[in-house]
Amino acid sequence: MTDDAVAGTRAAGVSARSEAIYQELILDHYRSPRNRSVLNDADVTITHRNPLCGDELIVYLAMDGTTVREARFTGQGCAISQAAASMLTGALRGGSVDDARVILASYSSMMHGDPASRDDPTLGELRALAGVARLPARVKCALLPADAFSRALDQFEERARS
């Protein structure tokens, strides 16, 4: 739908076909999440809550030096937060802490509507979530796992420093 068409339906009181964000790739990650299990030898574990909906997400990182050896998550949530968590684990695994920061920053700007990030190849599958940026009520859902992983990285680096 063009932006004009979106504006037109908005004026009529009907929002854009917001369900368009539920693409097969997102539903697939929701139905069969990747890396959704407890990581017993995690170096960092972060529990993050969305106070608006009560959803709770727990993320785990296991590090090998400054490389993310394993990224996993558990907890419940909507299709958007679960798919984002699932995709993020794949994107962060095997990269360095700096790589992870770059991905999380680009993902966050995509959610805030930055068109450049939508074409950022480092985001990989996460680009399927770009449409969420048009749904202000759901941006928090998409950012919930990203915020959790950012906090996990913060904690890892703080600990490494001390």
Next chain:
Amino acid sequence: MHRSDFPLLAASPGLHYLDSAATTQKPAVVLDAMREFYETSNANPHRGAYELSGRATDRYQAARERVARFFGLGDPDCLIFTRGTTEALNLVAQAWGRRELEPRDEVVITAMDHHANFVPWQQIAIATGARLRICELTPDGRLDMDHMRELIGPRTRVVAFPHVSNALGTVNPVADIVALARDAGALTVCDGAQAAPHMPVHFDTLGVDLYAFSGHKICGPMGIGGLLGRRTVLESLPPWQHGGDMIQVVQDEFSSWNVLPHKFEAGTPNVADAVGLAAAVEYVDGIGLDTILAHERHLLALATDRLAAMDGLTIYGPPAAERSGVLSFTMADVHPHDLATILDADGVCIRAGHHCAQPLMRRLHVPATARASFYLYNDESDVDALMRGLQRAAALFAVAGSASD
């Protein structure tokens, strides 16, 4: 019915507004009344020795009298205007609780309370050392009155409960609760936010000591509501906010308080919204609360039957015939927020979340539910749209067995 009275709805033919439990749409008569007030009568009431200020004062007083009449309150001075239910309940918990509660005293609330009733009492209990007791629910979402009977005893100082649950639509037995509390000599505080829009409330015969409501849920503007109280109770309460209008004499060392209702209305009052609220209750009375209730029950029964026939759907709360216009549900494997997004694509507005009732959600063992709520301007086409959206969601998420149509 009456959709054309509401400018937002009239301008949005495709919109299916099913979130009136959160806030209702506003009829033109309310918007007109507020505009007319500002255009003809705006001045600070009570304060100016000129004719215009007198007019503003009169309009404010007339609004108070009209709203009091809506609630069957014979003494309009016993209606305190507040920002809404939240402020009214905080007023009571603060003014009464701070002075009256001591360690070993008990405060009774319920597991279905909105945070607006739950948290003020929880916090005043923490501050005073009183004990908070929470009345549990039956499996079908009613107050467990056996538990209530056990809880209320000689140590109970206050029983604060919702007239109607915003998350389940349960209508609570006010008279039974009041009888138990009376026997124990406890104060009764009723959260009427979800009852006042949907059923006749006659304060003077209801029996509770204090009753809170929000105007924006009764077709009125946001930012006004009130606290209704028995005169003896209100007179015994200390003020909770201090400032202009609420005082009688201010000495250097002490002050004395104005009479009701001014004692509880510090500062410049919200006259325009009070005028809007008076127009709103006039509008609602014109249609008739009995008519509104019957209309909502019809839609609720229809929607409940149709939803119950869908696979994977769970409906919360008592049977439709006993609920106010609220339908709370979950669909297996589809998160309520995803449901709300998919329904939004069809212009169907529902609420998804914990409905400011996290203690209740924990007891239902769900993080959130989806909630459709009905009001006088909804009709069967809204139920049809809700069903269509739910079927699409089921198909999209391939919920077992319900993707057939």
